[in-house]
Amino acid sequence: MIKKTPISKILTLSFSFAKANFKLRNEGSYLGILWYLLSPLMLFLIILFIKNEAFSHNEVPYYPVYLLIGILMYHFFTQTIGASINIISSNSNFIKSIKIPTESLVIARVAQSVFSHIFEIIIILTTLLYFHVPLVGIVIYAPIFLFFCIFVLGISFIFSTLGVYFSDLNNLWVVASQFLFFITPIFYTPIMGSTLYLVNQFNPLYYFITASREMFLYNNLPDLNLSIIIVGMSFATYFIGYFIFIKNKHNFAEYI
């Protein structure tokens, strides 16, 4: 009785949603992408300034690049999840009028963030050039980012489902993302064996950021352990998230 929607149709639909959202976002200001970049860049400058003023020595080589990679990956993550919480209820018109594959709304939101992240990568490249770090890292960043996207997509599926049932989830997410900012080694390096280090063993963001820094800064491929963790975690999260979403999507029209 229930017809399956072919993947190609879901992807085409995702693409049109992403395009429409992008237009909506930039409505009235062609500098829309700058607004997206403003907050992480300000954060970057402030932390850099404080670090230079308050602490005399920088133990991390190329600290600005180290910091920037952390901030931008964190920003990509929290922005996408924060937006996907409301993605179903803000499209209630569509969902209540036609039977569309709702997963394309979530995919479109992630795709939109990926597009914005391209501009963030350009900024990282500029800083790499400025600090004379070899640019080869960008080539190996692509696969890591691909897995990061799969991971984010999985989490987005979970949060977009929860967002339908709990209308105030975005308030909690604001607090959670602040907590995440300090717990994740974005502007510091955790000391091996410390409590913070142990806590981060359970923080998915830590693995992705660590692997990206290894590539950009030291042009090292991540070791086997790290690679297995990243690949496994991405796919596991994606499948769990997709499963939760599919199990619940028939109820969405009633709750929004």
Place this chain on the structure above:
Amino acid sequence: MIQGNKKIIVNSVSKSFSIGHKGNQGILSKIIDLVSGKETKKILKVLSGVNFEIEKGEVVGLIGRNGSGKSTLMRVVAGIYNPNEGFVSVDGDTMYINGFNYGTKPKLTMSENIFLTGSIAGFSKREISSKFDDIVSFSGLGDFVNTKLYQFSSGMITRLNFSIFIHFLPQSVPDVLLIDEVLGAGGDIDFSKKAESKINDFIASGSTVLIASHNLSEIKRLCSKVLWIDKGFIKEFGQPVIVIGNYLNSHKTGDSEVK
């Protein structure tokens, strides 16, 4: 599951919604309710044991008071809601037309909206371009192609929505067409006539149609059968003249009971 000419089979379908007086609850209030043991939920049964069959090519009108379950029934048939009990089987492509505020975005222009909805309906960019002029001329809004939708009047939006829908049906003739309170809503007389003649075309070419409307004369003119639904139960299903007559009578007696 479908035998013979049956296009739509609705078999003892029930649908309930749980409604709390707080509406959409947040995490905090859910936890408080759980701790205090107060159950704020209330079950509202919108459809109870609805049974009917519609044959291929039939045009059926759906009447009933506000809140009697017409739209819910439409959405269950369209597959937007899943029934709690019973089953619905619909043979072929289904199109649900809901007059107001269909997913057009107010901050996009008319042409951008046409392209967006077109791709939601599953058309390629080239196919949309080929239909673009037809949509604009059918809606009669040719002067406003590059105007953003929030500056449209509600009647204009209804016209645009209807035109978009008519042209973006999955096939030129859908197998099953569900029309929810679109007739006479928002459009002026000229446009209503245009819309009605378009629906007549669909009927002539063999679509099975279910129309919900409060416009009884329109129902009488278009439909071969009428389904009267009251508080989630089917009250009557049969000849338009008879069912509409009884429906009107019930209003009179209902009023006198209140007095």
